[in-house]
Amino acid sequence: MRILYLFLVLGKLRLLSLKGLYQIALAIRHYGINVMVLLKVAASMHGPKEALVDEKGSVSYRQLLEESERLSILLKHQYGLGSGRKVGFLCKNHASFVKAVFAVSLTGADLCLLHPEMSLRQFNQWLGDHDPDLLVYDAELTSYLERSSYAKEKLASDSLSNIDGLFESNGWEGEKPSRTSSSRLQLMTGGTTGVPKKVEHRPSLFDYLPPFYALLTRLPLLQHRTAYIATPLFHGYGIAFLFLLLALGKKIVLTPGFHAGKACDLIRKHEVGIVTAVPLMIQKILKQSRELPSLGCLISGGAQLHPKLAAEVFHRFGDVLYNLYGTSEAGINLVATPQDLRYSPQTLGKKVPGARLQVRDDRNRELGAGQVGQFCIKNSWSMRNRGRAWIETGDLGYRDRNGYYFLCGRTDDLIVSAGENVYPLEIEQALIDHPDVEDAVVIGIRDEAYGQRLRAIVQPTEAATLTPESLMDWLRPRLARYQLPKEILLADEIPYTHLGKRDKKLPKEKTGEG
Known part of the structure; x- marks a missing residue:
């Protein structure tokens, strides 16, 4: 089945030609089975075209490939990166972050992508659990790292804008990167209802x-x-x-x-x-x-x-x-x-x-x-x-x-009220359908008679003249009786996590239900 999908994808990418298949074979032979194969093939087809554009300028596909290769050699020599080593990333979206991801992958070291705005407590907890060998970070986080328990090697992403200079100053011209297929990618889940958990992938082009x-x-x-x-x-x-x-x-x-x-x-x-x-x-x-x-x-x-x-x-x-x-x-x-x-x-x-x-x-x-x-x-x-x-x-x-x-x-949002299963999402959708409602979040609150009841927190649109009573009247013909909130509160803004999900922890904490 993988072979079938391989040919289907290659056909879509117009790589089912002798030249295209040769480029793929060459990339795998050169790098092994890792994400650098994608970049190598893309660079062979789109070399001078722009690959990345950020606030500092643009990078072509050929530049991205060459600089990622050089950086991998620098990381291998200067920081001892290779299979079995681990690198943490505290970076926002920019070209230097992307170069570093490809470079670390090419060394064979594992990559751990972290939220650059995670709390110091969460970061220190992660350090205790994972003990990285190197940290790539944005310079604006320098004071943050100084307050943390991290004491190993670190590399500011801003310094990667001059990879050629770093490379030539160490006399590594002419050296080629090693072939590897051992790198793993670790992500953190959104953590909307608890502590973010690690998710580990071993990137395989064939699996995807x-x-x-x-x-x-x-x-x-x-x-x-x-x-x-x-x-x-x-x-x-x-x-x-x-x-x-x-x-x-x-x-x-x-x-x-x-x-x-x-x-x-x-x-x-x-x-x-x-x-x-x-x-x-x-x-x-x-x-x-x-x-x-x-x-x-x-x-x-x-x-x-x-x-x-x-x-x-x-x-x-x-x-x-x-x-x-x-x-x-x-x-x-x-x-x-x-x-x-x-x-x-x-x-x-x-x-x-x-x-x-x-x-x-x-x-x-x-x-x-x-x-x-x-x-x-x-x-x-x-x-x-x-x-x-x-x-x-x-x-x-x-x-x-x-x-x-x-x-x-x-599953952790499900509310059982008087023996009935209630899904807050259904009530939230009904509330947002109201023309004067911008956003809404529904949480469960303790109730002696029912076990749990619903509390709706509603953000009205600008210039709206909503009242909790008028919203309750709006909901009655649209929801079952057991789905109706016990109370509706109006708020200036609904809190969201950094990944754009409604943050239900904050309303619960503020109302004493967490």
């Missing part, structure tokens, strides 16, 4: 062929030259699309943070056709701009896409919206095209080839169409640090009779 092919066939990636990755590269969603878009020879625009006004300016300036974002980013883009003529593929992932937001995208920009479902542990498994979202704006889409997704109850029994249970996933591109073959995602949902999947919420 099925989802790669699905994205090539269901998304119009081949039709556009330029992409903007708005999502953080330290997260699985962002790094996966970085590798995918580089393999396709795209010009990729990166920014260290997301600001809607700046994002819209960059989309216009570079005539960006592809944008990766989370729903919160899309919502801010819609507030900022009414027209983005070059936009042809707006990819939403990382959090639940609300039907109201999808409808606004279709109205404003046309059929450009694509919704992805995946997890850090299991990768991308469901894709919804604009046609799928027309079928139902709430759908996560259909399975990608090679993905096995079952809906199971709390006794681990597979459920049929229309029955709500936990999504359990098995595929060849999932994480490698679990003993079990099936991965429990923690997401609750169901499959309809036409093979479309729908999300109901998280």
Whole structure:
């Protein structure tokens, strides 16, 4: 089956020629089976074209390959990197971060991508658990590191802008990088309901062929030259699309943070056709701009896409919206095209080839169409640090009779009120459908009579004149009686995590329910 997908992908990339196959064989022989093969083939096809554009300038595919090779040799000699060593990254989105990722991978060392704004307590805890040999970090985090317990080698990403100078000053001209296939990639989950957990992948080009092919066939990636990755590269969603878009020879625009006004300016300036974002980013883009003529593929992932937001995208920009479902542990498994979202704006889409997704109850029994249970996933591109073959995602949902999947919420969000199962997501969606509601979050609160009841926290739109009573009247004909909140509170803003998911820990902590 892998051979079939290999030929399908190569056909899409126009590499089913003697020249293309030769370039692939040469890259594997030179580097081994790792992500540098993608860059080598891309550089051979798109050498002088721009690969990355950030706030400091642009880098061509040939430059990116050559500088990543040089940096890998420097890291090997100066820091002793190789198989069995570990490198932590505390970086935002920029070209130097990308070069370092490729370079470390080529040394054979393991990569650990961390959130650069994680708390000092979380960072120190991670250090105690993982003990990295080197830390690559953004210079703005210098004082942060000085306050931490980290005492080993570190390398500021800003210094990597002059790799040629660093390389020549040590007399390593002419040395070639080693061949390796041992590097592993470690990501951290979003941690919306607890301490972020590590997710370890051993990148294999062959394992990722099925989802790669699905994205090539269901998304119009081949039709556009330029992409903007708005999502953080330290997260699985962002790094996966970085590798995918580089393999396709795209010009990729990166920014260290997301600001809607700046994002819209960059989309216009570079005539960006592809944008990766989370729903919160899309919502801010819609507030900022009414027209983005070059936009042809707006990819939403990382959090639940609300039907109201999808409808606004279709109205404003046309059929450009694509919704992805995946997890850090299991990768991308469901894709919804604009046609799928027309079928139902709430759908996560259909399975990608090679993905096995079952809906199971709390006794681990597979459920049929229309029955709500936990999504359990098995595929060849999932994480490698679990003993079990099936991965429990923690997401609750169901499959309809036409093979479309729908999300109901998280297992730890489920509220049992007077014996009835209540999914907060359904109430949140009903509230956001109100024309004067900007956002909403629903949490469970203790109740002596019912065990648990619901509290809704609502963010009104600007100039709205909402009251809790009027919202309750709005909900009564739209929800079952057991789904109605016990109380509704109005708030200036709903808190979100750094990955664009509603942060339900904060409302619980503030109201004493955590």
